[in-house]
Amino acid sequence: MKLFSRDDPHMRPLLILAGCILGLALIDVREFVTMATAASTLETFATIGLVALGLGLTMMIREFDLSVVGMYSMAGCIAVVMGGDNAWLGLACALAAGLLGGLAQGFIIVRLRLGSVGVTLGGLLVFAGIAYVVTENRALPYDNMAVALYLSAPIGGVFSIRNLVAIAIFLAAAVVIGLTRYGRDIIATGSDRRAAMTAGVDVDGLIVGIFGFSGLCAALSGALLSYSLASASPSGLSDVIVPAAAAAILGGVSLAGGTGRPLGIAMGVLSLAVLRAGFNAIGAPPYVNEIAMGAILLIVAVLDGAYLARRLSWLRRAH
Amino acid sequence: MTGSAEPGIADGGPSAAARRGERRNVVAAVRAAVLVALLAVALSTPGFLSQPSMLSLLTTVSFIGCVAIGMTLITISGNIMSFSLGALTGATAMIFVLAVNWGGFACGLAAALVFAGLANALQGFLIGWLRANPIIVSIAALALIYGVAEAFAAHGTIYAAAGTSSGGFKGKIAGLPVEFVVLLAITAVAQFILSFTVFGRNLFLLGASFRAAETVGVRTWRAITGAYLWAGLFTAAAGIMLAIRYDAASMNYGVGYEYDAIAAVLVGGTVIKGGEGSAVRTLAGAIIIGIIQVVLVLQGLRSEWQYLIAGLIVLGVIALQTQGTRD
Numbered sequence: 001m002k003l004f005s006r007d008d009p010h011m012r013p014l015l016i017l018a019g020c021i022l023g024l025a026l027i028d029v030r031e032f033v034t035m036a037t038a039a040s041t042l043e044t045f046a047t048i049g050l051v052a053l054g055l056g057l058t059m060m061i062r063e064f065d066l067s068v069v070g071m072y073s074m075a076g077c078i079a080v081v082m083g084g085d086n087a088w089l090g091l092a093c094a095l096a097a098g099l100l101g102g103l104a105q106g107f108i109i110v111r112l113r114l115g116s117v118g119v120t121l122g123g124l125l126v127f128a129g130i131a132y133v134v135t136e137n138r139a140l141p142y143d144n145m146a147v148a149l150y151l152s153a154p155i156g157g158v159f160s161i162r163n164l165v166a167i168a169i170f171l172a173a174a175v176v177i178g179l180t181r182y183g184r185d186i187i188a189t190g191s192d193r194r195a196a197m198t199a200g201v202d203v204d205g206l207i208v209g210i211f212g213f214s215g216l217c218a219a220l221s222g223a224l225l226s227y228s229l230a231s232a233s234p235s236g237l238s239d240v241i242v243p244a245a246a247a248a249i250l251g252g253v254s255l256a257g258g259t260g261r262p263l264g265i266a267m268g269v270l271s272l273a274v275l276r277a278g279f280n281a282i283g284a285p286p287y288v289n290e291i292a293m294g295a296i297l298l299i300v301a302v303l304d305g306a307y308l309a310r311r312l313s314w315l316r317r318a319h
Numbered sequence: 320m321t322g323s324a325e326p327g328i329a330d331g332g333p334s335a336a337a338r339r340g341e342r343r344n345v346v347a348a349v350r351a352a353v354l355v356a357l358l359a360v361a362l363s364t365p366g367f368l369s370q371p372s373m374l375s376l377l378t379t380v381s382f383i384g385c386v387a388i389g390m391t392l393i394t395i396s397g398n399i400m401s402f403s404l405g406a407l408t409g410a411t412a413m414i415f416v417l418a419v420n421w422g423g424f425a426c427g428l429a430a431a432l433v434f435a436g437l438a439n440a441l442q443g444f445l446i447g448w449l450r451a452n453p454i455i456v457s458i459a460a461l462a463l464i465y466g467v468a469e470a471f472a473a474h475g476t477i478y479a480a481a482g483t484s485s486g487g488f489k490g491k492i493a494g495l496p497v498e499f500v501v502l503l504a505i506t507a508v509a510q511f512i513l514s515f516t517v518f519g520r521n522l523f524l525l526g527a528s529f530r531a532a533e534t535v536g537v538r539t540w541r542a543i544t545g546a547y548l549w550a551g552l553f554t555a556a557a558g559i560m561l562a563i564r565y566d567a568a569s570m571n572y573g574v575g576y577e578y579d580a581i582a583a584v585l586v587g588g589t590v591i592k593g594g595e596g597s598a599v600r601t602l603a604g605a606i607i608i609g610i611i612q613v614v615l616v617l618q619g620l621r622s623e624w625q626y627l628i629a630g631l632i633v634l635g636v637i638a639l640q641t642q643g644t645r646d
Contacts, residue, residue, distance in 0.1 A: 064454065108638060112638055114637065114638065114640070115591060115592060117399050117400075117454070117591065118585075118591035118592075118637040118640070119634070119637060119638075121400075121578075121581065121585075121591075121633065121637070122630065122633045122634030122635075122636075122637045122638075123634065124578070124630075125578060125582060125626070125629060125630030125633050125634070126627065126630035126631055126634055127630075128578075128626055128630065129623075129624075129625075129626035129627025129628070129629065129630040129631070130627055132623035132624075132626045132627065133621075133623050133624060133626075133627050135623075136621065136623060137621070137622065137623040234623075241402075241458065242458055242459075242461060242462045245454075245455060245458055246458075246459075246462075249455065255452045255454075255455065285470070286469070287465075287466045287467070287469035287470045288466075288470075289466075290462050290463075290465055290466030290469065291462070291463060291466035291467060291470070293462050293466075294459045294460070294461070294462030294463035294464075294466055295459075295463065297455060297458060297459035297462065298445075298456065298459035298460070298463065300455075301445070301451040301452055301455040301456050301459060302445060302449055302451050304451065304452065304455075305445070305449030305450050305451040305452075306449075306450035307448070307449050307450040308449050308450075311448060311449060
């Protein structure tokens with residue numbers, strides 16, 4: 001139980017990451033410890049990392065942005081539809097849609113005093129609907145292959161433009177949250193909203209801003225993924241919520257709000273990415289990764305259960 | 320202007336209760352206006368009242384409706400929604416077909432109900448007994464169900480063996496598709512549970528205030544486990560009916576059902592925070608969404624607009640649910 005003690009949430013992501021790497025290395029060290037595994041780990045990191053960062057930040061202020069799934073696929077579709085001739089134009093449109101969509105949701109949450117799960121559920125359905133409408137309900141190819149190759153071309157063996165972008169945004173977020181007052185405001189808002197308000201934190205502005213950032217992150221990774229896959233489909237990308245939520249929680253973000261930091265979330269994403277790449281490398285069928293992810297998420301949910309300590313002591317007394 | 324029975328007016332300003340009442344009147348008026356407008360558009364759409372269009376409407380509504388009725392119990396109990404009900408629908412359909420092929424119809428029915436009930440009740444137990452987060456638990460269950468199903472049925476679709484076809488279940492009862500009759504029956508059962516049993520009353524209390532329910536001595540974990548158990552059983556009905564209809568089963572059957580179901584719950588007027596709502600309302604919500612889809616198709620709009628319009632409606636409904644309280 002010491003491993004998961006609430007006193008030190010920052011150790012948990014590191015331990016989980018180390019556990020994942022050790023476990024896989026023990027199974028088959030020669031297949032696992034290769035450059036290819038490292039590169040594929042970073043590709044997965046780029047795919048789910050930014051979504052997990054945005055979602056994790058909303059969880060840190062005790063909200064939950066369900067709409068990232070819809071935003072992710074909508075941004076991919078918009079980028080491919082608008083970026084046929086000019087990839088930058090498509091990217092700009094996708095990012096604008098992500099930022100505006102996120103800000104609009106944050107605004108509704110703040111102004112109407114609504115729970116974020118409900119509002120972002122509505123947002124998710126709307127964004128998914130827009131994705132269906134702009135693609136006319138089919139998978140669209142992206143003909144600009146040069147962009148796809150450029151984004152995924154290896155740099156220094158394991159990096160690519162796509163994963164460098166994700167890493168850069170994580171570092172920037174870590175610096176802003178670690179060194180400016182925004183970090184403290186976020187933790188204060190997540191721990192006790194009323195106290196934060198009393199202490200002079202602009203809670204409403206913070207909420208709107210974080211939802212905007214979350215929309216932007218989901219849109220960026222959705223657009224980059226669609227470019228690098230050279231295709232977009234309104235339904236194809238929807239399984240991102242499982243790894244994103246799992247990564248944020250593994251990264252030390254608590255659903256009760258008030259804990260977590262970007263580098264922790266990065267560790268959480270890396271753990272899942274290492275698992276996926278590792279299972280691939282040692283030749284496990286794809287469902288092993290899915291089951292492992294579900295099991296990890298379930299275990300963490302149980303360990304985070306509000307009544308876990310109470311029930312354990314009750315069980316102990318019963319014996 | 321005499322005798323307007325506006326309660327709670329003191330010292331000139333309307334009280335919070337009066338303002339809330341006013342708000343509720345506005346919401347009710349908006350809701351009525353939207354319903355009338357929808358009916359007018361539907362009835363004036365050529366072909367809407369034709370038999371094929373009606374039958375397809377009722378059949379489509381039935382599958383999602385069963386899941387939505389199950390979701391209603393979860394939402395009312397204060398646990399927002401389950402993300403795993405769509406996966407559970409597909410998995411139940413597969414279990415049903417496998418068990419029917421192995422031991423006949425009754426065996427299939429029993430296996431499907433036991434599987435879905437247990438799988439969901441287990442989630443309810445973790446959520447109720449340990450107070451684990453319902454969203455995370457159901458997302459984990461989603462990944463586990465898809466993973467395990469893929470491990471056992473790598474090739475996707477399972478077909479019913481020849482001669483096991485349950486033909487009698489594809490007909491009509493009193494002019495209605497069997498699927499819709501099943502949905503009506505399930506709605507009745509759920510509404511009975513919610514309105515006339517202690518368990519049902521506990522669910523409303525739990526959704527309104529977990530702490531209050533605990534204080535007055537409700538065994539909260541039992542009520543929550545029960546809500547998920549029933550939700551699993553109702554979802555199983557959708558899976559079984561899909562399997563019977565297509566004489567086959569695959570994990571693709573339930574994809575997205577959880578979102579369609581929660582949309583029906585919210586459009587019907589059950590409150591996302593819990594503590595308020597009903598099964599009959601969810602049935603109405605599912606039918607309203609079904610009517611909108613049929614009308615859009617008949618009016619010649621491309622089918623993908625359905626998704627967007629359903630999303631906008633859900634967003635609007637949620638925005639109208641505001642009552643000035645949060646958390």
